[in-house]
Amino acid sequence: MVPTKEIILGYAAEGMSALVDVAMKQPTVVLEEVAGITSVKCTDSAVSMIFSDTAAVKAASAAWPKSNFIIITYSPDGGCNTADERGFYTVSAISFDEASFTATASGQRSALDEQSEDAVVEFDTITAPAKRDLQTSFSGEINGTLIDTGNLKIVVDQAKFESNIRIKGGFRFNFLKFKSSKMYLDIDYSGLVNLNVSTTVAASFSSDMYKYQPLSASVSAFSIPGILDVGPIAKFGLGVEFAASGTVDASLGLHSEIVNGQVHLDLLDSNKTSSSGWKPETSVSSDVSAEVSLQLNPYLDLNLALGIRVFKGVIDLTTGVEVKPQIINAFSADLNFAYASSSGITFTKPDTATCPNGAWFASTFNMDVNAYIGTVYTKTLYSVNAPIFQPQCWSFAG
Numbered sequence: 001m002v003p004t005k006e007i008i009l010g011y012a013a014e015g016m017s018a019l020v021d022v023a024m025k026q027p028t029v030v031l032e033e034v035a036g037i038t039s040v041k042c043t044d045s046a047v048s049m050i051f052s053d054t055a056a057v058k059a060a061s062a063a064w065p066k067s068n069f070i071i072i073t074y075s076p077d078g079g080c081n082t083a084d085e086r087g088f089y090t091v092s093a094i095s096f097d098e099a100s101f102t103a104t105a106s107g108q109r110s111a112l113d114e115q116s117e118d119a120v121v122e123f124d125t126i127t128a129p130a131k132r133d134l135q136t137s138f139s140g141e142i143n144g145t146l147i148d149t150g151n152l153k154i155v156v157d158q159a160k161f162e163s164n165i166r167i168k169g170g171f172r173f174n175f176l177k178f179k180s181s182k183m184y185l186d187i188d189y190s191g192l193v194n195l196n197v198s199t200t201v202a203a204s205f206s207s208d209m210y211k212y213q214p215l216s217a218s219v220s221a222f223s224i225p226g227i228l229d230v231g232p233i234a235k236f237g238l239g240v241e242f243a244a245s246g247t248v249d250a251s252l253g254l255h256s257e258i259v260n261g262q263v264h265l266d267l268l269d270s271n272k273t274s275s276s277g278w279k280p281e282t283s284v285s286s287d288v289s290a291e292v293s294l295q296l297n298p299y300l301d302l303n304l305a306l307g308i309r310v311f312k313g314v315i316d317l318t319t320g321v322e323v324k325p326q327i328i329n330a331f332s333a334d335l336n337f338a339y340a341s342s343s344g345i346t347f348t349k350p351d352t353a354t355c356p357n358g359a360w361f362a363s364t365f366n367m368d369v370n371a372y373i374g375t376v377y378t379k380t381l382y383s384v385n386a387p388i389f390q391p392q393c394w395s396f397a398g
Helices: 054-063
Strands: 006-013 016-032 037-042 046-051 069-073 087-099 103-112 117-124 134-148 152-174 177-203 206-218 222-224 228-244 248-266 274-275 281-288 294-310 315-332 360-373 375-394
Touching: 016 222, 016 360, 054 087, 054 103, 069 103, 103 248, 117 228, 152 228, 152 294, 177 228, 177 294, 248 294, 248 315, 248 360, 274 375, 281 315, 281 360, 281 375, 315 375
Parallel strands: 016 069
Antiparallel strands: 006 016, 016 117, 037 046, 046 103, 069 087, 087 103, 117 152, 134 152, 152 177, 177 248, 206 228, 222 228, 228 294, 248 274, 248 281, 294 315, 315 360, 360 375
């Protein structure tokens, strides 16, 4: 009932909620917190209120200033505001009529960003206020041909992908200084993939890359008109780096799982951006039909991107995280066979004197987690190169 400059406004949409903690320029009355108001109607220059009884009118008359304060409406009825936002009115004068249980405030329609000095926005879940998040799960089971020519065919026999993503965040903006003092996002990720790739080769091929982006999923956008718009999207792609020195049929299976990957993005200070939990559990199987030199390197590419617009664009940016796990394999029957991977990974060959015909193979898991904020910066948060098979002799039995 008593006007105050420090207010907290709650918002909700599609199972999500947000809290906006605001320091206002003038004392403010939030009508949803005032007992005894039965009706509110608005024009661009006035707010009319009907109270339930004389006591409610007297209480408001005693507590509210006679001028120079702000009224915030909440009901979509009466033309004060739309259903998913509040109305803000600066009051130059107000009159009370105890006989008719009414009050009429003269002034003009305004907006939160025009009447606040400082505001903190933190988006939240309705059921668990301690976890401010947007959340989605998406999965898919896909197959398809990456390339099919007369001499080369690469097929994704199966790619099963399951993922859970949670995005939390908060922003603080000072309207007097026109400066943000807090901007952060927390991204939690867990997922697994089962991938089977096969290839049929009828000629030699130098190293090349074949890409396939079969899945994308939009996390439900969250919007508080004039205050916060978050539009996230998750994209999942896969591809193969490939090279071969002759005719061969080959297949490769991959299972990889990340249980609890986390990224904290500080959008103001890249040195405070961090990650944890991204080390995956990975296993690989392969089958090669002929003793030829072969490079068959499947990779996944997960991009979690967010467009964020706060307070009508005073904060407007794109940020995200890219995760690219890759299996790098070398099956070498020719000591002169050149391997080239965009990862930059190279293998140290085993002592060829101990290997029949000098044939050897090796396999390693490589992954980077990169965070980016528009064109401002890109930062590698996590990088791992974990050998699956150390370079060793290849005793071909096929």
